[in-house]
Amino acid sequence: MKILKLGSLVILVMSLAVKAQLKSGFYSTSCPTAEAIVRSTVVSYFKKDPTIAPGLLRLHFHDCFVQGCDGSILIAGSSAERNALANIGLRGFEVIDDAKSQIEAICPGVVSCADILALAARDAVDLSDGPSWAAPTGRRDGRISLLSQASNLPSPLDPxxxxxxxxxxxxxxxxxxxxxxxxxxxxxxxxxxxxxxxxxxxxxxxxxxxxxxxxxxxxxxxxxxxxxxxxxxxxxxxxxxxxxxxxxxxxxxxxxxxxxxxxxxxxxxxxxxxxxxxxxxxxxxxxxxxxxxxxAMIKLSSVEVKTGLDGEIRKVCSKFN
Missing domain, CATH: 1.10.420.10 (Peroxidase, domain 2)
Structure with a gap:
């Protein structure tokens, strides 16, 4: 794994302070193997198809732009956010679902789907010869996912x-x-x-x-x-x-x-x-x-996050509890 050398300490400190409720290593006690499970899952899919990496990165980006980074993009259903026109071609849902099922088996009700997605995006960049970073976690999953709310996503036609x-x-x-x-x-x-x-x-x-x-x-x-x-x-x-x-x-x-x-x-x-x-x-x-x-990713992944008692920790990423 390629770890960013120069300035890595600065990024770590910033990630701890960027959002009071989010912090690096949030699950170090409650589910210490969570990040390793996400990493191994992404590696497994990446080895079969390296193009899954940009898919996971785009999935996280689109999630954060609608109602913040709350896993709302992962909800299935005809009126759900993922079916908006701007989300055509999104991929990587199965990677997140796989990691979630593994984590639920050992740490039920602890790790949010929103955090799994943020970690998977980080790992996807790293596996593509990009940098890695201490991704702050502690997000909770949202309870709303509507395709009508995806109108603010950036478009390839935008000046x-x-x-x-x-x-x-x-x-x-x-x-x-x-x-x-x-x-x-x-x-x-x-x-x-x-x-x-x-x-x-x-x-x-x-x-x-x-x-x-x-x-x-x-x-x-x-x-x-x-x-x-x-x-x-x-x-x-x-x-x-x-x-x-x-x-x-x-x-x-x-x-x-x-x-x-x-x-x-x-x-x-x-x-x-x-x-x-x-x-x-x-x-x-x-x-x-x-x-x-x-x-920039730490800043993006902290947009309008739900923490504390807001939202929920989904049992299955594709549906609300």
């Missing part, structure tokens, strides 16, 4: 101004925005979510002019006009399975896949962060992504 508003509503600034979107360094998307950029971006049918012309030709081969909209495309063309800074270099060079990602280069504030992570055209060194990403 930076709208992305900024949605992140700010959760207490996240421009630096957090760009850092967290950097999770697109791993994972895939469907042609249907960006093919309009290739053929009909304007009323005259032109391609998005911000796309690098050489890359545009490659994408048009992968996603032909009127072709299979479900065909998968890596969000990071250079190292799609490795958690690194190549995503930011792609955005810098006009090789972003999603419109919302490429637009980060259009805004002066978000462009500075992209430059710092990916290096600007003069090759200057910038922020360390592997140091900043854990800080």
């Amino acid at each position: 930076v101004s709208i992305q900024r508003q949605k992140f700010a509503a959760k207490g996240l600034d421009d630096h957090d925005l760009v850092t967290l979107v950097g999770a697109h360094t791993i994972g895939q998307t469907d042609c249907r979510f960006f093919s309009y950029r290739l053929y009909n971006f304007t009323t005259t049918g032109n391609a998005d002019p911000t796309i690098n012309q050489a890359f545009l030709a490659q994408l048009q081969v992968i996603c032909p006009k009127n072709g299979d909209g479900l065909r998968k495309v890596a969000l990071d063309k250079d190292s799609p399975a490795k958690f690194d800074v190549s995503f930011f270099k792609n955005v810098r060079d006009g090789n972003g896949i999603l419109e919302s990602d490429q637009r980060l280069w259009d805004d002066s504030a978000t462009r500075r962060v992209v430059q710092n992570y990916g290096g600007n055209f003069r090759g200057l060194l910038g922020f360390r992504f592997d140091f900043e990403f854990p800080k």
